[in-house]
Amino acid sequence: MFSPQFTPGQWRPADPAVRAYIATRRTIPLLRDAAIDTNQSRAGSPPAMVLLIWVTGQGIFTVYTALATLLVFFWVIPYLLIAAGAVALMKRLRSLTAGLVISALVGAVTMGWLYVNNLVNPPASPIDAMSWVFLVTIAVGFAAFWLTERRSKAGAVEPISQDADASTRTS
Incomplete structure (x- = not known):
């Protein structure tokens, strides 16, 4: 049928x-x-989901839960940066209030706790690996940015100072 x-x-x-x-x-x-x-x-993307199910050998709900958990983890660092950026911007604009600081602090602590809680109280087997997948991915990303910045500084030419430029014109 x-x-x-x-x-x-x-x-x-x-x-x-x-x-x-x-x-x-x-x-x-x-x-x-x-x-x-x-x-x-x-x-x-059904082919991507089928590929993940085939690679992990798990069911669709387990794969979905693992990917959803990983997506939440990838929002932890941006949310912390957004909270810190809001406080820094309002301080620079001289309109920082206690309510904004408390709200940013509560939001940052809550998002940080989402990740820390997964390390303290690990979930079932395939989902607990997502905390380490997140750490490895973030470490590789930071290392790539650090190497790119280091290489760009190593190949950079030093700018000529104005004192050296003025002395060459007068002689």
Whole structure:
């Protein structure tokens, strides 16, 4: 009954009765869209999800939970920078208030605790690895930025000072 046909960019059941049944199931849009819809942008990238499921050997819900956890971890550092930047900007504009400092501090501590809590109370097996995936990715990113900056400074030519320029014109 459910012999699937694979065509580029879509998946449909081969049996027209099954297609008609799925099309009438308006109460389950995910099932209807996954089986009939040719526009897969709502589902993200199905090949990437299938690849992750194949590599990890886990189910779709486990892979989704791991990726969602990793996405939250990647927002920790930007959120800390946003909170610190808000305080620094308001201080520079001389409109810093206690409410803003308290709000930024509560937000920064909350986002930091999301990561620290995962290290203190690790979740189930595939999801606990995301804290280390995050650390390794951030370390590689920082190392790449540091090496790029170091190489650009090593190859830079020193600017000529104005004193040296003035002495060469007078002689």
